[in-house]
Amino acid sequence: MTSSHPRSSQTRVPRLRGGRIARSGIYLAVGAALALPVHAQQPAPDLVPAGAADTPQQTSELGAVTVRGEYIPEPMANTAEVASFVTREDFERTGDSTAAAALTRVSGLSVVGDKYVYVRGLGERYSSALFNGSPLPSPEPLQRVVPLDLFPAEALAGVTVQKTYSVKYPGEFGGGVIDLQGVTVPDSPFFKVDIGFGGNSVTTRSPGLTYYGSNRDWWGYDTGRRDLPAEIVNSAQPITSANYSPEWLAAFGSALNNPNLYVVQRKRRIDPDVNFGASAGTSFEIADGVRLGVIGVASFDNDWRTRTGLQQDGVFTDGGVELYRDYDFATTRMNARVNGLFGLGLETAQHSVAWNTLYVHDTVKETRSRDGYNFNVGVDIREDGTLWLERQLINNQLAGKSNFGEYDALKLSWRLGQSRARRLTPYETDVRYANVDGTWVHGSGANSLRFGAVDDEVASGGVDLDWRLPIERELTLSAGLAYSDNDRAAVQRTFRFDTLGGALPVYNQYQRIDYLFSDYNFQNGLLTVTETTPNNNGESAYEGTLKTQAAYLQLEGEIAPTWRAAVGVRYEDATQAVHPLDIFSGERVGGVFAAQPLRNDYLLPAATVTWNFADNQQIRFGASRTIARPQFRELAPQQYTDPDNNRLFFGNPFLVDSELTNLDLRYEWFFNAGEYFTAGLFHKSIDNPVEAVIGDFGGNQLYQGFLNAPEATLYGVELEFKKYFAPEFRLLGDGRLYFATNYTWSSSEVNAEEGDTVIPPGFNGVPQDARSFVGDGTRMQGQSDHIGNLQFGVENDSADFRATLIANYVSERISVRGRSGQPDYMEDPGVTLDFVMRKGLDMGSFGWNTLKPSLSFSARNLLNTKHEEYQERDGARIDLYTYKPGISWDVSLSIDF
Numbered sequence: 001m002t003s004s005h006p007r008s009s010q011t012r013v014p015r016l017r018g019g020r021i022a023r024s025g026i027y028l029a030v031g032a033a034l035a036l037p038v039h040a041q042q043p044a045p046d047l048v049p050a051g052a053a054d055t056p057q058q059t060s061e062l063g064a065v066t067v068r069g070e071y072i073p074e075p076m077a078n079t080a081e082v083a084s085f086v087t088r089e090d091f092e093r094t095g096d097s098t099a100a101a102a103l104t105r106v107s108g109l110s111v112v113g114d115k116y117v118y119v120r121g122l123g124e125r126y127s128s129a130l131f132n133g134s135p136l137p138s139p140e141p142l143q144r145v146v147p148l149d150l151f152p153a154e155a156l157a158g159v160t161v162q163k164t165y166s167v168k169y170p171g172e173f174g175g176g177v178i179d180l181q182g183v184t185v186p187d188s189p190f191f192k193v194d195i196g197f198g199g200n201s202v203t204t205r206s207p208g209l210t211y212y213g214s215n216r217d218w219w220g221y222d223t224g225r226r227d228l229p230a231e232i233v234n235s236a237q238p239i240t241s242a243n244y245s246p247e248w249l250a251a252f253g254s255a256l257n258n259p260n261l262y263v264v265q266r267k268r269r270i271d272p273d274v275n276f277g278a279s280a281g282t283s284f285e286i287a288d289g290v291r292l293g294v295i296g297v298a299s300f301d302n303d304w305r306t307r308t309g310l311q312q313d314g315v316f317t318d319g320g321v322e323l324y325r326d327y328d329f330a331t332t333r334m335n336a337r338v339n340g341l342f343g344l345g346l347e348t349a350q351h352s353v354a355w356n357t358l359y360v361h362d363t364v365k366e367t368r369s370r371d372g373y374n375f376n377v378g379v380d381i382r383e384d385g386t387l388w389l390e391r392q393l394i395n396n397q398l399a400g401k402s403n404f405g406e407y408d409a410l411k412l413s414w415r416l417g418q419s420r421a422r423r424l425t426p427y428e429t430d431v432r433y434a435n436v437d438g439t440w441v442h443g444s445g446a447n448s449l450r451f452g453a454v455d456d457e458v459a460s461g462g463v464d465l466d467w468r469l470p471i472e473r474e475l476t477l478s479a480g481l482a483y484s485d486n487d488r489a490a491v492q493r494t495f496r497f498d499t500l501g502g503a504l505p506v507y508n509q510y511q512r513i514d515y516l517f518s519d520y521n522f523q524n525g526l527l528t529v530t531e532t533t534p535n536n537n538g539e540s541a542y543e544g545t546l547k548t549q550a551a552y553l554q555l556e557g558e559i560a561p562t563w564r565a566a567v568g569v570r571y572e573d574a575t576q577a578v579h580p581l582d583i584f585s586g587e588r589v590g591g592v593f594a595a596q597p598l599r600n601d602y603l604l605p606a607a608t609v610t611w612n613f614a615d616n617q618q619i620r621f622g623a624s625r626t627i628a629r630p631q632f633r634e635l636a637p638q639q640y641t642d643p644d645n646n647r648l649f650f651g652n653p654f655l656v657d658s659e660l661t662n663l664d665l666r667y668e669w670f671f672n673a674g675e676y677f678t679a680g681l682f683h684k685s686i687d688n689p690v691e692a693v694i695g696d697f698g699g700n701q702l703y704q705g706f707l708n709a710p711e712a713t714l715y716g717v718e719l720e721f722k723k724y725f726a727p728e729f730r731l732l733g734d735g736r737l738y739f740a741t742n743y744t745w746s747s748s749e750v751n752a753e754e755g756d757t758v759i760p761p762g763f764n765g766v767p768q769d770a771r772s773f774v775g776d777g778t779r780m781q782g783q784s785d786h787i788g789n790l791q792f793g794v795e796n797d798s799a800d801f802r803a804t805l806i807a808n809y810v811s812e813r814i815s816v817r818g819r820s821g822q823p824d825y826m827e828d829p830g831v832t833l834d835f836v837m838r839k840g841l842d843m844g845s846f847g848w849n850t851l852k853p854s855l856s857f858s859a860r861n862l863l864n865t866k867h868e869e870y871q872e873r874d875g876a877r878i879d880l881y882t883y884k885p886g887i888s889w890d891v892s893l894s895i896d897f
Contacts (some may be wrong), residue, residue, distance in 0.1 A: 081566075081608060082620055082680065086159040099148040099159055099180055110265040126174025126628050126660075131358065132182055133418030134397055135170065135484050137456035148178070149743040156183045163682075164664045165606045165624035167552040167568035168464065168480060172686070174660050180267070182356050183295055183341060189282035194299070196856070196892025198273040199865070203306040203886060208332035209367035211386045212260045218302060220336030220363030226388055226426035226492070228451050229255035237585055239495065239531035246500070246528065253522040253529040256449060256495060259514030260428040264367055265382045270332065273303035277339075289348050289374060293744065297341040306332045309867075309883025313702060313779045317821055322375075329370035329385075329883075337362045350408075354399040364389040371435075380435035384513075387428050395419040406843050409468040425452040431513055441509040442516060444499045446530070452492040457497045460484040474559035478568070481550070481599045481807040490630050491583060492640065493533045500528050532578050538580020538589035539639050544632035548574040562612045573601040578653065580633040593637040595653035595765075602627060616671060620673075629653035630690055634706040648703040650695070652761040655708055659687045664716075675723050683715040691750070693773055693817040694825065695762050704816055705761030709750050709774045714783065716746030716794040735796030738804070744787040748780040772820050779814065784829075786811040800854065802839025808832045815869055823871040825880060833862040852896040860888040 086103065129136055129148060143442040160179040162169070199205070203393045214223040231252055237243045240250050276298025287294045308330045310532050314323035338361040340455065364387065371382035399415040432446035462482035469475045497517055508516055508526065521527045533540045554568030577597035588594065606624035613619060633640070636651040666680035681887040688708040695705045719741040721724065752758075752774045757767035779785075793804030810829035841853045869881040 003345050006366060008703050019681060040109075041857070049819075050166075063683075071412065079123050081162050082164040082622065082664055083160055083162045083227050084494045085161070088157060091153045091156070097154070097189070099156060099178075103148065103159065103161065103178070127172055128172050130169075130176050130177065130179045130357070131395055131419075132397055132399065132419075133179065133415055133462070134395075134419070134460050135393065135458050137393070137419045137421040137458045137486065137488075148180075157183050164567070164608060164620075164622040164625050165662060166605050166608075167554050167570035167604065168478070170482070170484070170548070170550070171570055171572040171602060171604045171627050172629055174628045174658070174662075174686070175622075182358065183279075183297060183343060186283055186293060186295060191277075191280040192894060193897075194892055194894045195276040196890055197275070198303070198888065199888030200273075200303075200305055200885075200889075201887040202308070202884065203270050203304050203332070204272050205269045206306065208304065208306045209330060209369060210265050210267045210269045210332060210334075210365075211263055211367050212265070213365060213388065214260070217334070217365055219300075220302075220337065220338060220361060220365075220390070222388065222390070222426070225258065226261060228426065231255045232493075238533065238535070238584070240528055241528070241530070246525070249528045249740040250522045250525075253497065254519045254525055255299075255521060256497075256529055257517050257522065258427070259387075259517065261382075262386050262431065262449075262517070263512075263514050264369060264386065267332070270304045270306060273301070275299065275301040275303075275892065277889075283345075291344075291347050293345040293347075295341075295343040297339070299337075299339045301337045302334065303886070304332065306330065307883040307885065309881070310879040311881055312878045314375075314878050315873075316871070316873050316878075317875065321878055323373075324376055325372065325374050325381075327370040327372035327381075329368065329515075331366060331368040334365040335363070336365075350404070351400070351402045355398050358393070358395040359392040362391045366785040371858070377434070382433040382435070382440050383393075383430060383618065384433070385428070385430045386775070388424075388426055390424040390426075390731070393419065395420045395675040407468070409470070412463070414463045415461065418459070419458045419460075421454075421456045423452075423454040425450065427451065435516040439510065442504060442511070443509075444503050444515070445496055445530075447497055449495045449497075450492060451494075452640075454488065454490045454491075456486070456488045458486045460485060469557075473558050475555060478552075478554040478556065480552050482548075483550070484546075484548045486544075486546040488566045489542075490544075490633075490636065490638060491541040491581075492638065493531065493540065495569050496532050497527050498529050498530050499523050529617075533583060533717075534639060535583050536581065537593045537637055539593075539637050541581040541583040542578055542632075542636040542638055544576075544578045546574065546576045546629070546632075548572060563609070565607070565609045568605070570604040571601070572604060575599050575631070576629055578632055578651075580637055586670070595635070598622075598629070598657060600627075600657055601638050612796075617667070617669045620666045620668065624661070624662045626660045626662060628658040628660065628686075630657070634690060640704075650703045650705050650761055652706045652759070654759040655690060655706060656687050656688055657679075658708070663684045672724075677722075678718070678720045679717040681715075682718070684713065684855070686712045686714070689750070689780065691774060691817055692815075693760065694819040694822070695760065696819055700820070703761075707758045707760045707773060709758065710752050710756040710770055712748060712750045713749040714746060714780065716744060718742070718744045732794070732798055734798055735794060735801070736793070737791040739797055740789075740791045746783060746785060746787075748783040750774055750776070750778050750780055752776040760853070774817065781814045781817055781824075784811045784813040801838070803837040804835070806834040806836065807840050808834075818871060823873045824853070826870055826872065828868045828870075830865045830868075831863060832860075835859045835862060854894045854896075856890075856892045856894065858890045862887055863887060 079868060086099075098212065124252065125170070138482035142866070158181045160175055163176045164178070165173045173292050214225045216223050229252075232239060232255065237878075239249070241249060244252070277297070279295075279297040281293065281295035283291055296371075308328070311325070311327045311329050312323055314321055314326050333725040338359075340359040341356065343356040345352065347353075366385075366387040366389070368385045368387070369382065371380065373379075374381040395417070396419070397415060397417045399413070401413045402413070404410040405737065428450040430448045432443065433440035434443055434446075435441075460483065462480060463479065464480040466476050466478045469477060504542070505526075508521070517527070522529075548571060550572040552570040554566060554570055556566035556568075557564060559565045561773075575597055577789070578595070581587065582589055602625075604625050605626070607879045608620070608622035611619045612759075633649070634651055635653050635655055637653060638651065640649045642649060651661045662686070663683045665682075666678060668676065668678045670676045688710070689712045690706055691709045693705055693707055695703050722740040723738075725737040725739065726732075726735075752770040753776065756770035758773055759765055759767055760773050786805075788809040790805055794801065809831045812826050813825040814824045816825040836856075836858045840855055840858045841890050864884055864887055866882060866884050868879070871880065873880040
C-alpha cells in the first residue's frame with residue numbers, strides 16, 4: 001500500500017521487560033579450602049625462652065593461634081583465595097592509564113583488543129568484572145562483560161584478580177573475577193592537576209584520514225547532527241517504495257543525506273595526543289567522632305591512531321588458497337574520553353557509609369578506506385566508511401559497613417548499585433566504488449547507512465554478615481544475600497540510497513559522493529532511499545534480561561595450628577532470556593529464533609585450604625564448582641558488523657550454560673617484605689563451553705557465530721617471582737633495583753566423541769555432528785600456551801625517581817574456529833616492550849615548597865610488534881587482519897598542591 005503520510009508512532013530502543021524465575025537442577029562438587037596465616041608478632045619479653053636470641057625466627061604460640069609468617073603482605077593475608085593485586089604503586093610504576101592495560105602485568109592474564117581480559121587462557125565470557133563488589137553493565141553489543149579500557153587509573157585505588165572461587169562472589173566464575181576498587185575517602189587533603197601530550201610513530205604529524213562531523217567531535221560529544229531524523233524515527237513501517245510514495249521517499253532521502261558524515265577527507269598531518277585532568281579530596285570532622293570525606297576525579301584524553309595493513313578472506317583448496325577479497329586498508333581513529341568520579345563518605349569508629357558515582361564517556365571517530373581485487377565481482381573495489389561509536393557508563397553505588405560487639409565480633413556490610421551503559425553508532429556509513437579504466441566510479445545501491453543503539457542496565461544489591469565465633473579458635477561464620485537484575489535492549493536500522501529506474505547515468509557515476517548524494521538528485525527523481533533493515537525474525541532488535549538471586553554460607557578460619565580453611569556453598573537461581581522484537585511494532589517475534597528462556601538454579605560449593613608449613617611459606621589447595629552463562633549477543637539473532645575487523649556476527653538462541661569444575665594447588669614463599677616466589681597448578685573441566693565459529697550465509701558471505709562444544713579441559717602451571725636489589729652502584733645512591741616476572745603455561749583440549757552433537761548457528765536448532773564443527777582434541781578458542789611478563793626497574797624514593805622496562809609475551813591463540821574443513825582463525829599477539837619513567841622535581845630553590853611537581857614519560861610497543869590475525873595451512877596463508885600499530889609515547893606533568 002501507499003501512504004500519504006507516515007504514522008506518528010515512534011520507533012525507539014524497546015522498553016525492557018522482566019521474566020519470572022524458575023529453578024531446575026542441583027549440582028554437587030568437591031572442595032577443600034584456602035586461607036592465610038596471620039601476621040607474625042614479636043613475643044613478649046617474659047615469654048621468650050632461654051637461648052631464643054641465638055636461634056633463628058621460631059614458631060610462636062599465643063592461645064590457639066600459631067604464627068609462622070612476617071613477610072606475607074597484607075593483601076595476601078586478607079584473602080582466603082589464590083589472588084593477584086594491582087595497587088596504586090603498581091599503576092605508578094607501569095604508568096598504565098586504564099585497568100585493562102594494568103592487568104596485562106598480572107600472572108596468567110592477557111588482554112584482547114585492549115579491552116577484554118583473558119584469565120588463564122579462557123575468554124572474557126569466563127571472567128566477571130565488579131566495581132566495589134557490584135556487577136557492571138556493558139555497552140558492547142558482543143559482550144555482557146564490561147570492557148576494562150573504560151576504567152581510568154586515576155579513578156581506581158586498586159584491582160583484585162581472584163583466580164580461585166569464593167562463594168561470596170557471583171557463580172559466573174571460570175577463569176576469575178576482577179574486582180575494581182574505586183578511590184576512597186582520603187586521610188588528608190590533596191589537590192593534583194595533570195597535563196600531557198603524546199603521539200605515535202605511524203600516526204602523529206603523518207597523513208591520515210578524517211571526516212568533518214561536527215565542531216564538537218574533538219571532545220567526543222555530538223551536536224545532534226548524527227541523530228536519526230525525526231521523519232524516520234516516527235515511521236511505523238519500513239521506508240520502502242511498497243509503503244511510501246516517491247515524494248515521501250525523496251523527503252526521507254533528503255533528511256538522511258548529510259555529506260559531513262560520509263565524505264572521506266585526507267588530513268595532511270594528524271594531531272598529537274592531549275590529556276589533562278585533576279583530582280582533589282579532603283576530610284573533616286563534623287561532630288565528635290564523626291568524619292566526613294569527599295573526593296573528586298576528572299580527566300580528558302584525546303588521541304589519534306592510524307592503522308595501515310592487509311585484509312583478505314578466502315578458502316583453502318588442495319591447490320593452495322582461493323581468495324575472495326584481497327584488500328589494503330587504512331584507518332584513522334580519534335578516541336576522546338571524559339572520565340569523572342565523585343565520592344562522599346561518612347564514618348565513625350564503628351560505622352561507615354559511602355556514596356560514589358563513576359562517569360565514563362568514550363568516543364571513537366573512525367574514517368576508513370580499503371581497496372583491492374574482489375574476486376567475486378572480478379574488478380578492483382574501493383570501500384570507504386565512517387563511524388561514530390559513543391560509549392557511556394554511569395555507575396552509582398551506596399554502601400555501608402558496621403561493626404558490633406566489644407571486639408567487633410559481628411560485622412555487617414551492605415551495598416546497593418545502579419548502573420547504566422549505552423552504546424550508540426549513528427551514521428555508520430559504507431560506500432563502494434569500482435575501478436573502471438583507472439577511475440573509481442559509483443555503482444547503484446553500493447552503499448549503506450547503519451544506526452545502532454544498545455542500552456544495558458544493572459540494578460544490584462547485597463548484604464554480608466560476618467560473625468567471629470565466641471570460641472578459642474579463630475573461626476568466622478559468614479552469610480549473605482545478593483540479587484542482580486540486568487536488562488538490555490538493542491536495535492539497529494539499515495538504509496541504502498538507490499536509483500529510480502535502473503543504473504546510475506554515466507555522468508553521475510563519476511560525481512563526487514557529496515554531489516551524488518545531494519538533495520537535488522533526491523528531489524529530481526534520480527535517487528531514492530530504501531530501508532534494508534532485516535525484520536522477519538527479529539534480526540534487528542531484541543531485549544534481553546538476566547535476573548539472579550543468590551545466598552551463601554561460609555565458615556573460614558583456623559582448623560588446626562598452621563592450618564586454615566574456608567568452606568562454603570552458594571545457591572544461585574537465575575533466569576536469562578533474549579526476545580527478538582519487531583522493530584516497528586515493538587512486539588516480540590515468534591518462530592525458530594524465539595528460544596525458551598534459560599531457567600536454572602545451582603548449588604555451587606567451594607572449599608580451600610592453606611597449610612603454613614614453614615616460616616613465610618604456605619601451600620594452598622582449592623576446589624569449586626562454577627558456571628558461565630552465554631552472553632546476550634551470543635543468543636540474539638541480530639546481525640551486527642564489528643567495525644574493528646568488518647566481520648559480520650550472528651547469534652545462536654540455542655546456547656546453554658557452561659558448567660565448570662575447578663582445581664588449584666599453589667606454593668607461596670614470601671622471603672622478604674614485598675618479595676615472593678609462587679608456583680601453582682590448575683585444572684578446569686568445562687561442560688558445554690561456548691566457542692566462536694565461522695559460518696557461511698551463501699554467496700561467500702561469511703559470518704561469526706557461536707555454539708556449545710561438548711566439553712573441554714584446561715590445565716597449566718603458573719610461576720611468579722618478585723625481588724628487590726640494592727647493589728653498591730654510585731649512580732643508584734640509596735635507590736634499589738626492582739625485578740618481577742611471571743610465566744603461565746597452559747594447555748587445553750576440546751573433546752568431541754563419535755556420536756556427540758552440537759547446534760550450530762544457521763541450522764534452525766537442528767543438531768549436527770559435533771566433529772564437523774569442532775575438531776576432537778583441538779585447543780579451546782582464545783587459549784594461549786604461553787603468557788609471560790617481565791618488569792625491570794629502578795626506584796629511588798629520596799630522589800623521587802622511578803623507571804621501569806616492561807615486556808609482555810603472549811603466544812598465538814585461536815580467535816575464531818574456521819568453518820568446516822577450513823583452518824581456524826589465529827591471532828598472534830607476540831612480544832611487546834614498554835618503558836615508563838617518573839621523576840619528581842624539586843621546586844624549593846624557587847621558593848615553591850608547597851608544590852610537588854613530577855614529570856612522567858612512557859613509550860609503548862618499542863618493538864613495533866604487528867597485530868596479526870590469519871589462517872594458515874601447508875605454508876599457504878590468508879591475512880585476515882594484519883597491521884603495525886606503531887610506537888606510542890606520552891609525556892605528562894603532574895603537580896600536587
